[in-house]
Amino acid sequence: MALQLWEICLAAFGCGWLGLFVYRATFAPLSKLPGPWYTLFSDVFLMYKEFTAQRRVYIHELHKRFGPVVRLGPNEVSFTSLEAVKEIYQSGGSGYDKTEFYNLFIQYGTRTTFSTLRKREHDQMKRYIAGSYANTSIMHPEVLDGIQERVKAFLRQCEEARKPAIDFYVYLHCFAMDCASFHLLHPHGTKSIEGKDLNLMQEYSYGDTLRTKLFRYRWPALARWLEKTFQQKFESHIGQYVLRACEQTDSGDHSLAYKLKNSNAKFGQIQVAAECMNHLAAGIDTTGDALCFLIYQLSLPKNYQVQDQLIAELSSNKDKALNDLPYLEAVIKEGLRCFPPIPMSQPRCVPSTGRIIDGYSIPARTIVSCQAWSVHQLNPDVFDQGDKFLPERWLDSKSVLRMNSLLFSFGAGGRSCTGRHLAMVEMKCLLRELYSLYRTKIAPEMKGSMELYDQAISTRPLDQTCLLILEPVQKLGPK
Numbered sequence: 468m469a470l471q472l473w474e475i476c477l478a479a480f481g482c483g484w485l486g487l488f489v490y491r492a493t494f495a496p497l498s499k500l501p502g503p504w505y506t507l508f509s510d511v512f513l514m515y516k517e518f519t520a521q522r523r524v525y526i527h528e529l530h531k532r533f534g535p536v537v538r539l540g541p542n543e544v545s546f547t548s549l550e551a552v553k554e555i556y557q558s559g560g561s562g563y564d565k566t567e568f569y570n571l572f573i574q575y576g577t578r579t580t581f582s583t584l585r586k587r588e589h590d591q592m593k594r595y596i597a598g599s600y601a602n603t604s605i606m607h608p609e610v611l612d613g614i615q616e617r618v619k620a621f622l623r624q625c626e627e628a629r630k631p632a633i634d635f636y637v638y639l640h641c642f643a644m645d646c647a648s649f650h651l652l653h654p655h656g657t658k659s660i661e662g663k664d665l666n667l668m669q670e671y672s673y674g675d676t677l678r679t680k681l682f683r684y685r686w687p688a689l690a691r692w693l694e695k696t697f698q699q700k701f702e703s704h705i706g707q708y709v710l711r712a713c714e715q716t717d718s719g720d721h722s723l724a725y726k727l728k729n730s731n732a733k734f735g736q737i738q739v740a741a742e743c744m745n746h747l748a749a750g751i752d753t754t755g756d757a758l759c760f761l762i763y764q765l766s767l768p769k770n771y772q773v774q775d776q777l778i779a780e781l782s783s784n785k786d787k788a789l790n791d792l793p794y795l796e797a798v799i800k801e802g803l804r805c806f807p808p809i810p811m812s813q814p815r816c817v818p819s820t821g822r823i824i825d826g827y828s829i830p831a832r833t834i835v836s837c838q839a840w841s842v843h844q845l846n847p848d849v850f851d852q853g854d855k856f857l858p859e860r861w862l863d864s865k866s867v868l869r870m871n872s873l874l875f876s877f878g879a880g881g882r883s884c885t886g887r888h889l890a891m892v893e894m895k896c897l898l899r900e901l902y903s904l905y906r907t908k909i910a911p912e913m914k915g916s917m918e919l920y921d922q923a924i925s926t927r928p929l930d931q932t933c934l935l936i937l938e939p940v941q942k943l944g945p946k
């Protein structure tokens with residue numbers, strides 16, 4: 468009996484699928500890696516976890532079950548060891564190229580330092596921005612004064628708040644936005660702490676774009692078609708604000724906008740705006756959430772003694788420089804370790820020759836990554852009791868070098884966080900001022916959950932509220 472054409476096609480398709488399944492299960496290089504069996508065939512389960520904001524926890528549980536190397540899908544692997552961090556993010560300086568995932572961070576249709584995928588182009592872009600973020604630039608009195616002014620505005624606002632409970636989530640995100648925009652756009656930075664640009668912070672930080680972003684990443688062509696067909700414009704108010712600020716001709720000479728406009732690279736206006744918008748986005752929720760998670764921890768009764776020790780260090784070292792306060796530094800690092808604002812995978816693409824990572828041969832173009840959440844918790848030889856908030860660990864001079872090399876909150880290598888010095892100074896200035904004057908406690912009316920709620924790469928407190936009360940330090944006296 469002669470077969471119909473459709474039957475032949477169906478049989479060929481079936482054989483093809485079967486062949487692929489057999490290949491993936493037995494011969495494919497990733498089949499030798501630890502991981503659940505279903506990840507050999509499809510990443511549908513991983514996608515489901517992404518869309519339901521469970522990717523980080525899912526990967527973490529897999530690492531606990533399978534160890535430091537885990538296959539996540541037919542073309543994706545996650546790692547937790549220092550060796551893997553060094554290979555993926557630091558080999559050759561900047562590590563491997565970024566994956567298409569970073570197309571999500573293209574601004575105004577323009578690629579920026581953050582969204583540039585290839586190493587060579589990134590190196591060129593970075594030359595023009597690195598100077599603005601060097602420690603010496605951030606420690607410049609003009610920049611420090613600008614940050615200090617915003618710390619004062621933050622405290623003023625807390626003191627003037629009528630209710631006894633203050634929503635730190637709101638003010639900390641305003642603080643982070645005002646500081647970052649000051650650095651990028653001065654004198655056209657935002658004034659959200661005072662309430663003027665509060666809507667920009669709210670639009671940016673409260674929006675839930677997780678599924679839109681993931682949809683654009685997983686099905687870019689379909690997303691583009693839908694956006695075109697329905698003529699959707701995703702230009703936010705904050706995006707328009709940055710565009711307008713970059714059109715001004717009176718940018719302060721310490722601002723990134725000024726430096727880019729006056730560099731010999733002759734950047735167009737849209738490129739300057741795209742770069743600034745990206746940095747602003749990189750600096751709001753990260754610093755705001757890092758401070759929020761940390762201050763919340765310090766305000767829990769179980770951590771009162773940490774708060775007391777911080778207050779003691781600050782009160783007896785009033786004239787010390789910002790970087791000469793070891794306990795303050797320890798508290799911030801432990802906050803970043805336990806609650807990394809970017810706790811999820813930072814995906815990279817294995818180079819065309821393939822590589823050995825953590826003892827496994829990984830073929831070209833495999834997506835590989837580490838996630839800070841697991842790196843920080845699943846290396847007990849470096850971070851003993853990794854799931855506990857213990858700032859004292861950073862005071863142990865013998866282990867601090869190893870801990871620093873595994874602290875992945877700012878990423879690692881040439882593509883790690885450009886704004887880390889700015890973020891550290893913002894956090895140090897705010898915490899020094901706050902805990903020189905006040906103790907913080909959880910307000911009785913605080914019912915919101917501070918559990919991590921993941922976005923595409925970052926996280927935030929689930930209920931986006933953190934109600935605290937302030938008690939003047941001198942009233943209680945030194946402990």
Ligand code: HEM
Binds near residue numbers: 809883
């Ligand atoms: C606590 C605060 C912050 C944390 C935890 C943080 C974390 C990170 C991480 C993990 C990356 C690498 C992401 C990846 O490769 O996928 C990154 C990149 C970056 N961050 Fe931050 N960040 C913070 C604050 C800031 C601030 C305040 C700015 C600037 C205003 C900034 C600007 C950038 C830029 C421009 C990049 C891209 C670097 C490149 O690709 O060369 N960040 N950040």
